[in-house]
Amino acid sequence: MHTKVFVSEDRSKILVLFYEAACVFSNFYPAGFTASALPNLVKKFENEKEEEKKKLTFKCSEQYFMYHKALLVGDEEIAEQILNESNPMKMKLLGRKLTMSKEQLYQWSKLSKDVMYNACLQKFSNDEKCRKTLFRTHGMKLVEASPTDKIWGVGLDKNDKRCEDERNWRGTNWLGEVLDRVREELWERKEFKNERELIEQESLETRCQLLEHFPTFVLFFKSDCVFSNFYPVQFTASPIQEFTKNSKNQKVFTFNCSEHYFMYHKALLVGDEGIAEKIMSETDPKKMKMWGRRLEMSKQQLQQWSKKSRETMYCACLEKFSKDAFCRKALFRTRGMKLVEASPGDRIWGIGLEQNDKRCEDERTWRGTNWLGEVLDRVRDELCERKEFKNERELIEKESLETRCQLLEHFPTGAA
Numbered sequence: 332m333h334t335k336v337f338v339s340e341d342r343s344k345i346l347v348l349f350y351e352a353a354c355v356f357s358n359f360y361p362a363g364f365t366a367s368a369l370p371n372l373v374k375k376f377e378n379e380k381e382e383e384k385k386k387l388t389f390k391c392s393e394q395y396f397m398y399h400k401a402l403l404v405g406d407e408e409i410a411e412q413i414l415n416e417s418n419p420m421k422m423k424l425l426g427r428k429l430t431m432s433k434e435q436l437y438q439w440s441k442l443s444k445d446v447m448y449n450a451c452l453q454k455f456s457n458d459e460k461c462r463k464t465l466f467r468t469h470g471m472k473l474v475e476a477s478p479t480d481k482i483w484g485v486g487l488d489k490n491d492k493r494c495e496d497e498r499n500w501r502g503t504n505w506l507g508e509v510l511d512r513v514r515e516e517l518w519e520r521k522e523f524k525n526e527r528e529l530i531e532q533e534s535l536e537t538r539c540q541l542l543e544h545f546p547t548f549v550l551f552f553k554s555d556c557v558f559s560n561f562y563p564v565q566f567t568a569s570p571i572q573e574f575t576k577n578s579k580n581q582k583v584f585t586f587n588c589s590e591h592y593f594m595y596h597k598a599l600l601v602g603d604e605g606i607a608e609k610i611m612s613e614t615d616p617k618k619m620k621m622w623g624r625r626l627e628m629s630k631q632q633l634q635q636w637s638k639k640s641r642e643t644m645y646c647a648c649l650e651k652f653s654k655d656a657f658c659r660k661a662l663f664r665t666r667g668m669k670l671v672e673a674s675p676g677d678r679i680w681g682i683g684l685e686q687n688d689k690r691c692e693d694e695r696t697w698r699g700t701n702w703l704g705e706v707l708d709r710v711r712d713e714l715c716e717r718k719e720f721k722n723e724r725e726l727i728e729k730e731s732l733e734t735r736c737q738l739l740e741h742f743p744t745g746a747a
Contacts, residue, residue, distance in 0.1 A: 333547065333692075335476075335489045336539045345471040345539075347487035352695050353547050354571065355461045356473060356510060358393040359419035360448070361669070361694065364457040366395065369449060372402040372442075393419045394448040397426035399446045403439055403547035404429045415536040418738055420695060444505055447483075451513045460667040462523065465514045466530045467538045473514075541732060549665045549739060550673040551684040554616065557658045558670060558707055560590040560647070566654040568592065571646055574599040590616045592647040593640075594623035600636055644680075648710045658700045659720065662711045663727045664735045670704040670711075 333354035337346040352359035365386045394413060401410035409425055416422045431439065438599030455462045476494055485494060486501030493499035509648045511700055517523055530538070554561035569581040586592045591610065598607035603626055610622045620651050628636065652659045674681030682691065683698030690696035715724055727735070 334542050336471075336542055336567065337495050338535075339495075342535070346474050346495065347468050347471050347542060348474045348476040348494055350476045350478075351693055353693050355464045355547075356506075358396065358447075358474075358506070359391060359695070360461070361391055362454050362458040362461050363388060363390050364453045365389070366449075366453045368402060369399060369446065372399050372446075387414065389450075389453070390417060391419050391422075392447075392454045395423050395450040395453065396443075396447055397422045398452075400426045400439060400443075401429060403442065404431055404435055406430075444509065447506065448509050448512060451509055452516065455513055455517060456520075459526075462517060463526055463530065463667070463726060464542070465510065466518065466523075466527060466541055467533070468510075468514060469518060469530065473510040474504055475506040477502070479691070507714050528612075547669060548671045548691065549668050550671050550691055552673045552675075552681070552686060557661045557674075558703075560593065560644075560703070561588055562658070563616075564651050564655045564658055565589055566650050568650045570598060570599060571643065584611065586650075587614060588616050588619075589644075589647040589651045590651065593644055594619045596643045596647075597623045597640075598626060598637060600639065601628055601632055603627075618720070641706065644703065645706050645709060648706055649713070650708055652714060653717075656723070659714060660723055660727065661739070662707065663715060663720075663724055664739055665711060666715060666727070667708075670707040671701055672703040674699075 333349065334356070335348040335350045337344075337348065339345070345357075349356045351357060354360060355362070365388050367386055379403075387398075389398070394416070398410055398413045401413055406429055407712060413422050413425050416425065455465050474489075474494065475484035476487055476489035476491075478486065478488040478491075480486065481502035482562055483504075483506040484502050485493050485504050485507075487499075493501075510566060518527055533541075549558075551558040556562060557564075565587055567583050567585050569583050572581070575581070582597075585593055586595070591613070595607060595610045598604075606622050606626055610619050613619045613622065652662050671691065672681035673684055673686035673688075675683060675685040675688075677683065678699035680701075680703040681699050682701050682704075684691050684696075690698075714720055730738075
């Protein structure tokens with residue numbers, strides 16, 4: 332449970348206590364958005380006009396916050412490092428490395444709350460899942476129950492009874508205040524009227540239950556799960572043009588699973604027609620993978636594959652889910668959640684942990700990069716926007732959260 336809701340006996344006070352990175356209210360939560368730098372903080376750069384106009388991609392609100400801290404100091408090198416970092420904790424540590432004068436420390440203490448407000452405003456205005464969760468706290472007070480932070484948090488753990496009474500807090504709860512302010516602004520925006528009205532129809536009990544138990548991650552691994560590359564789904568597709576020598580004559584092949592498509596393209600990149608044919612004639616996904624691993628690759632080919640493999644996997648999954656309704660519906664049921672390949676032996680495509688390992692619940696303790704999960708999230712979001720799948724999407728939107736979770740866990744998807 333990443334969020335804890337406290338409701339007073341007379342319901343006059345409702346506190347939403349949060350802290351872990353897996354909670355949407357955390358600045359570490361992975362919710363990407365694009366935004367320009369705040370104009371009053373780019374003046375330290377020589378090309379400040381270009382910097383002001385440039386749209387930057389941020390992976391989380393922590394990245395936006397720490398990047399602006401580096402802008403205030405005028406440290407271009409650390410600002411660039413923060414932008415290139417993917418781990419929120421490392422972003423935070425880079426921000427702490429900044430050498431600040433007394434004047435800059437004073438400036439940051441005055442500006443930091445507004446910078447955090449803009450970070451959260453960008454995050455929640457751009458991410459529907461995060462915004463809906465934020466809207467469910469309407470009429471409640473958000474509280475960062477960080478036991479160690481007495482500025483942005485309250486200096487107490489969410490299970491500490493002292494959290495229930497503001498007079499006992501050991502911190503100022505700046506982040507909670509910022510989030511309350513962001514929620515109230517977005518709540519009034521016309522473009523979010525439909526979302527707001529849907530939330531208003533939910534009872535207080537339902538909202539509290541969803542806040543406490545909303546599933547953040549969908550963990551999968553075994554081959555009997557539709558999200559696995561080994562799952563048997565037959566589809567037809569032409570090879571990606573850049574992998575073929577004759578791009579004018581595009582053949583259409585039948586693939587038995589996404590692993591089939593993926594390993595065939597690996598053989599095409601190497602130019603090994605013999606193994607490519609063996610992969611195509613194979614029916615066992617494990618043997619397809621085995622043939623792919625037998626390919627002899629030069630250093631240059633290894634570099635090429637490391638750059639192209641992720642996009643190849645995206646194309647494989649896009650073909651699979653766009654052409655199979657059963658798999659696609661299961662994928663649509665994960666909307667608003669994050670897919671995670673809980674492969675204990677794979678630290679690139681998976682997270683290097685088994686799905687019953689408690690460390691799966693917090694991205695900071697993952698041992699892998701979850702490339703497959705990220706690819707599937709991207710495929711789902713693209714297919715959800717396609718007009719031809721509108722009816723499927725609308726039917727799934729009518730399902731309750733409980734129904735979706737139950738179907739994901741027990742209808743043969745193998746997900747948890």
